Every structure is written in C-alpha cells, then in structure tokens.
Amino acid sequence: DAKTTQPPSMDCAEGRAANLPCNHSTISGNEYVYWYRQIHSQGPQYIIHGLKNNETNEMASLIITEDRKSSTLILPHATLRDTAVYYCIVRPWYNNNDMRFGAGTRLTVKP
Amino acid sequence: SQTIHQWPATLVQPVGSPLSLECTVEGTSNPNLYWYRQAAGRGLQLLFYSVGIGQISSEVPQNLSASRPQDRQFILSSKKLLLSDSGFYLCAFDIAGQPQHFGDGTRLSIL
Numbered sequence: 001d002a003k004t005t006q007p008p009s010m011d012c013a014e015g016r017a018a019n020l021p022c023n024h025s026t027i028s029g030n031e032y033v034y035w036y037r038q039i040h041s042q043g044p045q046y047i048i049h050g051l052k053n054n055e056t057n058e059m060a061s062l063i064i065t066e067d068r069k070s071s072t073l074i075l076p077h078a079t080l081r082d083t084a085v086y087y088c089i090v091r092p093w094y095n096n097n098d099m100r101f102g103a104g105t106r107l108t109v110k111p
Numbered sequence: 112s113q114t115i116h117q118w119p120a121t122l123v124q125p126v127g128s129p130l131s132l133e134c135t136v137e138g139t140s141n142p143n144l145y146w147y148r149q150a151a152g153r154g155l156q157l158l159f160y161s162v163g164i165g166q167i168s169s170e171v172p173q174n175l176s177a178s179r180p181q182d183r184q185f186i187l188s189s190k191k192l193l194l195s196d197s198g199f200y201l202c203a204f205d206i207a208g209q210p211q212h213f214g215d216g217t218r219l220s221i222l
Binding site for chain 1: 117143145147152153154155157160168170199201203207208210211212213214215216218
C-alpha cells in the first residue's frame with residue numbers, strides 16, 4: 001500500500017500554475033518525498049524530490065510543510081504537455097526498493 | 112549520460128508461450144535494477160530488483176522470473192504465460208541513493 005494520499009484528478013487551465021497536493025501523515029524522519037509523472041503509455045518520469053526544505057528545478061517546485069505531513073508540487077505555467085498522472089512517493093533515501101506507487105493524480109491541462 | 116532501453120515496446124503472446132523481456136542501461140556501472148508491472152489504470156507493483164550480477168530479489172510470488180547475466184542487463188522471463196500476466200512492464204535503474212529512472216515500458220497482451 002502507498003504511504004501517500006492524493007486526489008484522483010485535477011484540472012488546470014493552460015498557462016496557469018498547477019498545484020498538486022499530497023498527504024503523507026505517517027512519513028518518517030529518514031524518508032524523502034519524491035514526485036514522478038507518467039504520460040500515457042510511457043514510463044514514469046522523475047520530477048523532483050526533497051526532505052524538508054522547499055526545492056525547485058527546471059520542471060517544478062516542491063513545497064513541504066514544516067511538519068512534513070503534506071507537500072505540494074507546483075508546475076508554475078502548465079502546458080498541454082503537462083497532462084499526465086502525477087505520483088507522490090515517500091521512501092527512505094537508502095532503500096529504493098521501497099518505491100510504492102499509488103494511483104496518483106490525473107492532471108488535465110485544458111486550453 | 113545515463114540511459115535505459117527496454118524492448119520490445121509492445122508484445123502479443125498466446126497463453127502458455129514463453130516470455131523474455133530485456134532491459135539494458137548505459138552510461139553507468141553497477142546500477143540497481145528493477146522490474147515493475149502496471150495494470151490498467153493502477154499504480155506500479157515492484158516485481159524484482161537486483162543490486163548486482165546474479166543477485167535477484169523477488170517481491171511477489173508469481174509466474175515470472177528475473178535474471179541479471181551482465182552488470183547492466185536485466186531480463187524478465189516466463190516459461191508459460193498466463194492471461195493474468197498481461198500488463199505494462201517497466202524496467203528502472205538507479206545509483207545508490209539517487210532517484211530511479213524508468214524505461215518506456217513493454218505493453219504485453221496475452222491472448
């Protein structure tokens with residue numbers, strides 16, 4: 001079973017920010033938060049990860065609450081190509097065989 | 112740069128036939144390797160992982176097996192396919208502590 005809870009679906013207007021929430025209330029101190037996305041019929045694509053500080057890269061920003069029980073992935077200017085299923089995963093940094101993918105959030109970016 | 116290749120992209124096999132799916136990684140040495148299966152509309156299920164040549168760990172009992180004959184080669188096999196083996200099979204790799212990266216997957220249909 002996944003250790004995270006995400007809404008099953010979300011819509012976003014093209015050009016607007018997409019904010020995808022994730023609850024991980026049972027996260028342990030040595031567990032990171034990872035985000036992946038999966039475009040239809042392709043393998044999951046790594047987006048970003050973090051431990052407790054907010055992170056930003058060329059794809060997205062990750063905001064982790066101070067108590068680390070939830071996080072938000074932000075796509076600052078969503079495009080139609082960002083339509084995908086987004087997965088939030090928590091796992092210890094040293095144990096990659098504990099990657100538990102849940103059902104994720106299906107983000108639809110609309111023109 | 113590090114890349115991962117999976118083939119074939121799609122495969123249609125009759126019930127009872129054998130299976131061999133291959134995955135190779137380039138641009139790194141001694142990667143951890145993983146096989147996942149994804150049922151339609153579901154999250155990923157970890158099937159096997161390997162931390163070195165000849166070392167295979169199985170996560171779920173099933174009709175499949177895995178082998179790692181070379182450092183950067185991971186093979187998923189079956190002697191006799193079942194209808195329930197249909198799905199989207201994904202290979203992934205990582206280097207200790209780094210995010211996993213996935214191949215483009217093989218869509219397997221059993222008739």
